[in-house]
Amino acid sequence: MPANIEEKIVLGLDYIGLAPGFVRxxxxxxxAWEGKESVPMKVKELMLIFRIEVRKRYTPYVPPEKPKTKILRDARLD
Structure with a gap:
């Protein structure tokens, strides 16, 4: 038995990568489940984590477009 929390093995989210279709x-x-309001908070938190991780994996990150620099022209006639 571990003496402290640091010695415990913590399950990472890498397992979602092994079966992303299953998690989805x-x-x-x-x-779709009608009785999900009555599930314990830990299950709701787990589903939220799954939703975030699946969204990250299936929605590729597209960086926002950089603002275009305006080309200013000297319109004065000297």
Whole structure:
């Protein structure tokens, strides 16, 4: 038995990468489930984490366009 929390093995979110389709299906079933309001808070938190991770994996990051610099022309006639 671990003496402190640092010695415990913490499950990372890498396992979502192994079965992203399965996690997406779990989310679909959870979202369609009518009794999800009565689930414990820990399950709701887990589903929120799954939703965030699946969104990150399936929605590629597209950086916003850089603002175009305006070309100012000297319109004065000297």
């Amino acid at each position: 299906e779990v989310l679909d079933v959870y979202e």
